[in-house]
Amino acid sequence: MTVDRAVLAFAGVMVLISVLLTAFVSPMFIWFTVLIALNMFQSAFTGFCPAAMVFRxxxxxGSTTARA
Known part of the structure; x- marks a missing residue:
């Protein structure tokens, strides 16, 4: 598994966990989902991803695709 795929899988699991927490524990966990989304958004523009650093x-x- 590459870092890129691990980050995508991790983000997906975190979103699912946050949605389940929102549905079954407290509506305030929606902010956890928002935090995950903001992290993904900033990572798309800056290239800085703490999860990718941990996985490395x-x-x-690393990624198997060539970057231009």
């Missing part, structure tokens, strides 16, 4: 330190390989 855990030994996952």
């Amino acid at each position: 330190k855990l030994g996952l390989k």
Whole structure:
């Protein structure tokens, strides 16, 4: 698994967890979903992703696609 795919999987799991928490625990957990979305948005523009740094330190390989 590459870092890119691990980050996508992690983001998906976090969104699902936050939606479940919102539905079954407290509506205030919607802010957790908003935080995840803001992190994904800023990462798309800045390239800075804390989760990607953690996955690289855990030994996952970088992206297999060439970047221009």
